[in-house]
Amino acid sequence: MNDNQLLRYSRHILLDQIGIEGQQKILAAHALVIGAGGLGSPAALYLAGAGIGKLTIVDDDEVDLTNLQRQILHTTERVGQNKVDSAKISLHAINPEIEIVALKERLQGERLQALVHSATVVLDCSDNFKTRHAVNSACVTAGVPLVSGAAISFDGQLSVFDTRTKDAPCYACLFSPDQEFEEAQCSTMGVFAPLVGIIGTMQAAEALKLVMGLGQSAAGRLLLLDALAMEWNTIGISKNSDCPVCGSLHSKLQH
Numbered sequence: 110m111n112d113n114q115l116l117r118y119s120r121h122i123l124l125d126q127i128g129i130e131g132q133q134k135i136l137a138a139h140a141l142v143i144g145a146g147g148l149g150s151p152a153a154l155y156l157a158g159a160g161i162g163k164l165t166i167v168d169d170d171e172v173d174l175t176n177l178q179r180q181i182l183h184t185t186e187r188v189g190q191n192k193v194d195s196a197k198i199s200l201h202a203i204n205p206e207i208e209i210v211a212l213k214e215r216l217q218g219e220r221l222q223a224l225v226h227s228a229t230v231v232l233d234c235s236d237n238f239k240t241r242h243a244v245n246s247a248c249v250t251a252g253v254p255l256v257s258g259a260a261i262s263f264d265g266q267l268s269v270f271d272t273r274t275k276d277a278p279c280y281a282c283l284f285s286p287d288q289e290f291e292e293a294q295c296s297t298m299g300v301f302a303p304l305v306g307i308i309g310t311m312q313a314a315e316a317l318k319l320v321m322g323l324g325q326s327a328a329g330r331l332l333l334l335d336a337l338a339m340e341w342n343t344i345g346i347s348k349n350s351d352c353p354v355c356g357s358l359h360s361k362l363q364h
């Protein structure tokens with residue numbers, strides 16, 4: 110690290126649990142953020158500020174006036190622009206030293222798999238089950254930890270799916286891919302603005318901890334926030350041995 114970096118990251122380096130070693134792990138990491146909306150905004154901003162070495166942000170949408178109530182990466186003057194381009198401007202303004210890759214697309218198939226494989230950690234900041242399951246499946250196959258967040262109305266959720274650990278559940282252990290879920294989206298249901306900030310920020314915290322191997326992750330736990338009561342509930346989640354995504358694959362990988 111040069112003198113400027115030592116200054117920029119000094120408040121991390123001061124922490125005994127992080128120090129220069131932990132900060133160097135952050136600088137060497139690649140975070141893949143799926144979605145540049147309500148969750149992706151705070152998640153990516155904190156990762157950029159913290160000096161994540163490479164940040165790939167993926168979204169196929171454009172900035173809309175209705176986004177600005179909560180999607181803090183974007184600005185009024187950038188309405189109509191690609192979200193990922195708008196994101197890149199905000200992220201580079203905070204930290205011009207990191208590499209930012211902005212992809213305007215809906216990742217799937219081999220491209221998704223290759224990108225997940227290249228990442229140190231993946232943050233699912235998307236808003237639909239199809240994407241969530243595709244990202245989870247790619248993470249299980251690649252053995253890359255997934256930090257999953259969701260927010261709708263006044264309800265938020267957070268968990269980590271880290272199948273590098275034996276017996277750790279994946280997203281599909283919790284929500285079966287075969288099951289029909291009613292898709293609840295902000296465009297129809299509404300969402301409390303700071304709620305996405307709380308959950309997205311927690312996703313950044315979990316991602317940084319995973320990158321550094323610090324503390325205990327939320328793997329095996331689903332954290333549920335009721336923002337109206339401002340109460341958290343934690344549910345333990347366990348691996349489903351019949352899970353179509355991690356069940357058989359995991360046993361195949363056992364040595």
Ligand SMILES: [Zn+2]
Pocket residue numbers: 278279280281282283349352353354355356
């Ligand atoms: Zn599973």
